[in-house]
Amino acid sequence: MISVADAYSIVLNNSLVLPTEEIPLVQAAGRVLREPLTADRDLPPFDRVSMDGIAIAYQTWSKGQRQFRVAGAQFAGQPGQTLADETACLEVMTGAMLPAGTDTVIRYEDVQITDGVAQIRIDEIKPGQNVHHRATDRKQYEELVPIGTRLGPPEMAVAASVGKATVSVSKLPRIALISTGDELVDVAATPQPYQIRRSNTYLLQTVLQSVGAETVLLHLPDEADTMETDLKALLTDFDALVLSGGVSAGKADFVPGVMQRLGVRQQFHQVAQRPGKPLWFGTSDAGKVVFGLPGNPVSTFLCAYRYLLPWLRASLGLPVAQPSVVRLKRAISFAPKLTYFLPVSLSVSADGIWQAEPLPGSGSADYANLLRCDGFMELPPDRSEFKEGEAFPVYTFR
Numbered sequence: 001m002i003s004v005a006d007a008y009s010i011v012l013n014n015s016l017v018l019p020t021e022e023i024p025l026v027q028a029a030g031r032v033l034r035e036p037l038t039a040d041r042d043l044p045p046f047d048r049v050s051m052d053g054i055a056i057a058y059q060t061w062s063k064g065q066r067q068f069r070v071a072g073a074q075f076a077g078q079p080g081q082t083l084a085d086e087t088a089c090l091e092v093m094t095g096a097m098l099p100a101g102t103d104t105v106i107r108y109e110d111v112q113i114t115d116g117v118a119q120i121r122i123d124e125i126k127p128g129q130n131v132h133h134r135a136t137d138r139k140q141y142e143e144l145v146p147i148g149t150r151l152g153p154p155e156m157a158v159a160a161s162v163g164k165a166t167v168s169v170s171k172l173p174r175i176a177l178i179s180t181g182d183e184l185v186d187v188a189a190t191p192q193p194y195q196i197r198r199s200n201t202y203l204l205q206t207v208l209q210s211v212g213a214e215t216v217l218l219h220l221p222d223e224a225d226t227m228e229t230d231l232k233a234l235l236t237d238f239d240a241l242v243l244s245g246g247v248s249a250g251k252a253d254f255v256p257g258v259m260q261r262l263g264v265r266q267q268f269h270q271v272a273q274r275p276g277k278p279l280w281f282g283t284s285d286a287g288k289v290v291f292g293l294p295g296n297p298v299s300t301f302l303c304a305y306r307y308l309l310p311w312l313r314a315s316l317g318l319p320v321a322q323p324s325v326v327r328l329k330r331a332i333s334f335a336p337k338l339t340y341f342l343p344v345s346l347s348v349s350a351d352g353i354w355q356a357e358p359l360p361g362s363g364s365a366d367y368a369n370l371l372r373c374d375g376f377m378e379l380p381p382d383r384s385e386f387k388e389g390e391a392f393p394v395y396t397f398r
């Protein structure tokens with residue numbers, strides 16, 4: 001049995017090397033960049049009017065002039081005009097180029113325009129006010145978004161603004177999510193008293209889609225020969241297989257044996273943790289990766305969050321997310337010499353401190369308990385008493 005830290009490092013050392021693909025920007029939300037995004041022009045690319053109003057030369061104002069003849073109007077989307085007469089003004093709209101010969105914009109709210117003359121109704125203005133000057137945000141050729149960034153809303157907007165109609169991203173891994181077990185029936189079926197509906201693959205699909213993967217949901221019976229035939233084909237078709245169930249000590253737990261016959265090398269089996277002790281992990285010479293997650297739903301979930309998700313992030317070229325460190329809201333005991341992943345609900349105290357309420361539930365089959373939780377707190381194996389106020393890492397799933 002190996003430690004959580006050793007299991008984690010073995011898993012990360014076996015992340016996939018995914019190829020790059022060029023895809024239309026409109027399909028790229030949530031994907032991971034394999035090229036940096038750079039500014040093709042200054043941001044903003046010209047001195048941009050930021051309020052609707054009039055543009056003047058500040059110098060004219062500073063000499064005491066308060067009435068300006070309106071010489072014309074500069075709209076957004078028009079080439080830049082020039083104010084030839086510095087004692088006049090131009091009406092300007094938000095998003096327009098600041099006309100040459102002007103440097104300052106006064107809002108319509110602060111002027112009164114009558115018979116083509118603008119009377120300024122405020123006593124103070126600042127030179128350059130209401131102008132978003134060229135290159136104040138970023139300079140041309142500056143890197144805006146580095147390689148390895150997931151394209152969220154701001155990154156998508158920046159990609160569009162710099163003209164990336166297509167972007168180079170990590171190809172999504174193809175991952176088969178496979179439940180095993182003769183007691184499990186389809187979500188649409190009415191179970192017999194000795195059956196339950198399979199839920200783990202839905203959970204796994206949700207976990208993986210939060211980062212990005214092409215997934216299919218499959219089911220295999222507790223029958224070693226059928227499993228071997230089907231898994232052999234799946235190992236050819238997919239980059240990785242994620243199985244749930246069939247990895248413990250029961251007489252129908254065939255996953256480790258079948259994998260061995262298929263030439264998938266066991267990297268570890270059993271981790272000193274609860275839940276999820278029977279976790280199995282293996283790799284093939286062809287570069288395929290197999291996660292044998294323990295079948296109890298809370299174990300499947302914890303292992304998916306603690307091992308599978310970081311592995312997926314690393315495979316896509318994303319940095320591995322770090323847990324937050326949070327204080328226990330009340331003391332908790334856990335005697336076995338195992339790392340204990342305690343389900344917790346997070347809240348903020350009146351004085352602004354994050355705190356974790358332990359919600360152990362009734363064990364690793366109690367998935368309903370997770371509905372009121374936000375994450376798992378990782379408590380070290382070398383202690384059994386954990387005091388109120390002590391802080392430990394929390395892997396959040398909300």
Ligand SMILES: Nc1nc2c(c(=O)[nH]1)N[C@H]1C(S)=C(S)[C@@H](COP(=O)(O)OP(=O)(O)OC[C@H]3O[C@@H](n4cnc5c(N)ncnc54)[C@H](O)[C@@H]3O)O[C@H]1N2
Nearest residue numbers: 179181198199200245246247248249253277294295296299
């Ligand atoms: N003698 C021992 N028995 C068990 C041990 C052990 O060390 N010695 N470990 C226990 C632990 S810890 C866990 S966790 C489970 C892991 O079992 P398996 O991975 O072999 O999974 P199964 O036996 O197939 O199923 C366990 C449990 O989970 C339910 N399950 C499975 N798949 C799904 C699914 N897709 N959706 C919903 N529920 C699922 C299944 O019905 C079982 O109740 O072994 C302990 N036993």
Ligand code: MOO
Nearest residue numbers: 275276277299364
């Ligand atoms: O993963 Mo098992 O929970 O430790 O039931």
Ligand SMILES: [Mg+2]
Nearest residue numbers: 246248250253
């Ligand atoms: Mg079992």
